[in-house]
Amino acid sequence: MIKLYHAPLTRSIRVVWLLEELGIPYQLETRDYRPSPTPFAQPTPFGKLPALEDGETVMFESGAIVEYVLERYGQGRLAPRPGEPGRGTFLQWLHFAEATLMPPLVEIFRHTMLKPEAERIPAVVADGRARAAVTLNVVEQALRGRDYLLGEDFSAADVMMGYGMKMAEQFGLLHELPNLKAYVQRLNARPALQRAMGAK
Numbered sequence: 001m002i003k004l005y006h007a008p009l010t011r012s013i014r015v016v017w018l019l020e021e022l023g024i025p026y027q028l029e030t031r032d033y034r035p036s037p038t039p040f041a042q043p044t045p046f047g048k049l050p051a052l053e054d055g056e057t058v059m060f061e062s063g064a065i066v067e068y069v070l071e072r073y074g075q076g077r078l079a080p081r082p083g084e085p086g087r088g089t090f091l092q093w094l095h096f097a098e099a100t101l102m103p104p105l106v107e108i109f110r111h112t113m114l115k116p117e118a119e120r121i122p123a124v125v126a127d128g129r130a131r132a133a134v135t136l137n138v139v140e141q142a143l144r145g146r147d148y149l150l151g152e153d154f155s156a157a158d159v160m161m162g163y164g165m166k167m168a169e170q171f172g173l174l175h176e177l178p179n180l181k182a183y184v185q186r187l188n189a190r191p192a193l194q195r196a197m198g199a200k
């Protein structure tokens, strides 16, 4: 059975959410998130959350885990298959969610909550908010007239993006973005996300 290293509120929510959407059994190894000045300090394989063990496979990186789970257990659900129409757009948003949306949000998080107060730099927060605003607007435009990133159908790209969007909402960055506000509400209504948010 899949073993998933998880801490509430961390990116491991993405993997719990995906497993719940797909109805795949898993064993949760919940850890306390350890705020630490050095990265790779979590009590999991590789020191990061999430991490996944599935037989011989032990891996980290939430996007890679999502792709692995889809390939191994998805049976064609929640993603266009390689070569199918929509595959490129799916991969684009799946990777955008971690590689482009998360970095400015993480800077905001580090310099408003994670770091000791004396080490927080307000200019980094201001820069993060400005960069996040531009990035969020790209998704706002992409969601015009669409329920989900691929159109009518919810996909694992929404799982990846949803985590960052909930963080952006927490930082008050969605006020002027009606498509994103509606998108987050739509995602919040999904029972699988509700179960993931409550996973302990």
Ligand SMILES: N[C@@H](CCC(=O)N[C@@H](CS)C(=O)NCC(=O)O)C(=O)O
Binding pocket: 009, 010, 011, 012, 036, 038, 039, 040, 041, 042, 047, 048, 049, 050, 060, 061, 062, 063, 098
């Ligand atoms: N790009 C990685 C980022 C993983 C990551 O940094 N996770 C955070 C929790 S959300 C973590 O483990 N931080 C603590 C550390 O690096 O020690 C992913 O998507 O899984």
